[in-house]
Amino acid sequence: MLQLENLEVYYGSIRALNGINIRVELGEIVTMIGANGAGKSTMIRAISGLIRPRSGKVFFENEDITTVPPHQLVEMGICQSPEGRRIFANMTVRENLELGGYVHHRNKRQIREDYDRVLSLFPRIKDRLNQSAGTLSGGEQQMLAIGRALMSRPRLLMLDEPSLGLAPIMVRQIFDILQDINQQGVTILLVEQNAWQALRIAQRGYVLETGSVVMENDTQSLLADEGVKNAYLGE
Amino acid sequence: MRIFIQQLIFGIQLGSLYALIALGYTMVYGVLSLINFAHGDVYMVGAYIGFYACTYWLPFQRISADPHAAVMNIVLAVVVLLLSMLMCGALGVVIERFAYRPLRNGLGITDAHFWGFALSLPVAFHFHLFHKVSDGAGRFLFGIMWFLLIGVIVGYALRPVIRWISLRTVLSPSRLNALITAIGVSLLLENGGWLVFGPNPEFIGTMVPEKNFKILGGVIINSSQLAILVISLILMLILRHIVLHTRTGKAMRAISHDIEAAKMMGINTDKVISVTFAIGGALAGAGGMMVGVLTHVQITPLFGLLPGIKAFVAAVIGGPGNIPGAVLGGIIMGVAEAFVGGSSFSTYRDAIAFTILIIILLVRPAGLLGRNVAEKV
Numbered sequence: 001m002l003q004l005e006n007l008e009v010y011y012g013s014i015r016a017l018n019g020i021n022i023r024v025e026l027g028e029i030v031t032m033i034g035a036n037g038a039g040k041s042t043m044i045r046a047i048s049g050l051i052r053p054r055s056g057k058v059f060f061e062n063e064d065i066t067t068v069p070p071h072q073l074v075e076m077g078i079c080q081s082p083e084g085r086r087i088f089a090n091m092t093v094r095e096n097l098e099l100g101g102y103v104h105h106r107n108k109r110q111i112r113e114d115y116d117r118v119l120s121l122f123p124r125i126k127d128r129l130n131q132s133a134g135t136l137s138g139g140e141q142q143m144l145a146i147g148r149a150l151m152s153r154p155r156l157l158m159l160d161e162p163s164l165g166l167a168p169i170m171v172r173q174i175f176d177i178l179q180d181i182n183q184q185g186v187t188i189l190l191v192e193q194n195a196w197q198a199l200r201i202a203q204r205g206y207v208l209e210t211g212s213v214v215m216e217n218d219t220q221s222l223l224a225d226e227g228v229k230n231a232y233l234g235e
Numbered sequence: 236m237r238i239f240i241q242q243l244i245f246g247i248q249l250g251s252l253y254a255l256i257a258l259g260y261t262m263v264y265g266v267l268s269l270i271n272f273a274h275g276d277v278y279m280v281g282a283y284i285g286f287y288a289c290t291y292w293l294p295f296q297r298i299s300a301d302p303h304a305a306v307m308n309i310v311l312a313v314v315v316l317l318l319s320m321l322m323c324g325a326l327g328v329v330i331e332r333f334a335y336r337p338l339r340n341g342l343g344i345t346d347a348h349f350w351g352f353a354l355s356l357p358v359a360f361h362f363h364l365f366h367k368v369s370d371g372a373g374r375f376l377f378g379i380m381w382f383l384l385i386g387v388i389v390g391y392a393l394r395p396v397i398r399w400i401s402l403r404t405v406l407s408p409s410r411l412n413a414l415i416t417a418i419g420v421s422l423l424l425e426n427g428g429w430l431v432f433g434p435n436p437e438f439i440g441t442m443v444p445e446k447n448f449k450i451l452g453g454v455i456i457n458s459s460q461l462a463i464l465v466i467s468l469i470l471m472l473i474l475r476h477i478v479l480h481t482r483t484g485k486a487m488r489a490i491s492h493d494i495e496a497a498k499m500m501g502i503n504t505d506k507v508i509s510v511t512f513a514i515g516g517a518l519a520g521a522g523g524m525m526v527g528v529l530t531h532v533q534i535t536p537l538f539g540l541l542p543g544i545k546a547f548v549a550a551v552i553g554g555p556g557n558i559p560g561a562v563l564g565g566i567i568m569g570v571a572e573a574f575v576g577g578s579s580f581s582t583y584r585d586a587i588a589f590t591i592l593i594i595i596l597l598v599r600p601a602g603l604l605g606r607n608v609a610e611k612v
Contacts, residue, residue: 050495074501086496088489099489103501105482152501 250569275543281523327516351390428536554605
């Protein structure tokens, strides 16, 4: 479904991604784990068109999307819930969700359906629809960010550090919901530092270190791997 | 007391004009964090469009001669208002497209052709090619043809240059570049104004009938003042509706909060930014037209400078990016100017704007209605 071929990204003269190759198949949850500064967010930003790679290609459903602008990618079915949530804090929760469905404005019925679906996935934000989004708790904001991304009815949902700054119980809850979303047919690319939780729900995983993919395997093997255990699972 | 209310009305009228211009500043600042210094000059162009439409383009009749002319002229004045808004909106879009967008996205082939026509303009004017429409339609068409011909040739000649530059462009997110560009556009419009409109001050005579109404205790309100207030209010209400309740308005607010997050939601930010400049330009155009047609001030190519700066100050004291703030700031500026102007310190009329600015920035650095919202992590 999604394929990165030798993706190289530079910030000025600093190389952030070292020619990485990854693929995500339809219906999977794939996780990318790695430490701070490994290039995880850079990869997501390059896929979603926010930065242009210096070389390499991105394919989505066998179509080259390397130079497609971000708003068209959303129309094509790729949406992300960004690092740090980046909800529109001065707008209401309802308006945030409406903006998530921005590209489908002509299809009122679909928006309605997605709206109901998001609210049933995240009943906690249902009570706060008319509240300004900035007043939500961190966990609720994360739910809103995921819900907002779902409003565009993505086929590929990319999540950048959904566990950031959340209480462990909230992380667990959100990751369970991600599994539900995946079972509803959304392919998920999950970028995480919280390797334990990410590997718990994913089928396959990549390990990114200073801009290069150093390991790639199914999650069982990654969980069993000594190097991964030492570096990312803290055992 | 009568004088007080009289000055207050004048101040609110002046203030609503500042507010119209300030809205354009604040909206553009909201979406791009850019102070569009060319905005005051768009207001100037609006006044000139009012002048040309009233004097040459539209069949205004002398109202003294014919009582029926009055009604007709009012209808025509509304047409002039819409025309001015339309053209200034378009000017705003062109400024954004060819001056500010290349700084964000790099140069493209379209830019070559734009600069081709832009460079052919002075040539056309140098030969008076279409300056004097009164010389006859044939000469005018001849001028247009030369303009287009030179424009196309220069445009094609520029293509390789633009390509060469675009391949070597390093886009930097520096706001300073955009700011300097804005000052450049402002200078271009002012000096282009000397070229296109000529250096002589223009003046629009009484086009619509004027009447004085006496209200409470001998306070007089003029029909033109009333028209300015009503039209400004209507435009502000329309703007409020657009920003709060339309899809584009929500996209604008999303962009002003976080442009990258807006992109991630599928918002075509360039398009929404264009619309923002169109709205800002249209409001400034309306302001310029009303000043020219309804208050009969002299119009010169530099006439947008001071109102532009004052409107900018209004936007800053209201809180840059904050729409109600711009209106509030405009009214404060107008009223303060009216009171100082009506007192024995009237020479300090223009200085009061900056005094207010300094005081408010000292007390509330984010502006009167501006807020610094802390983000939860």
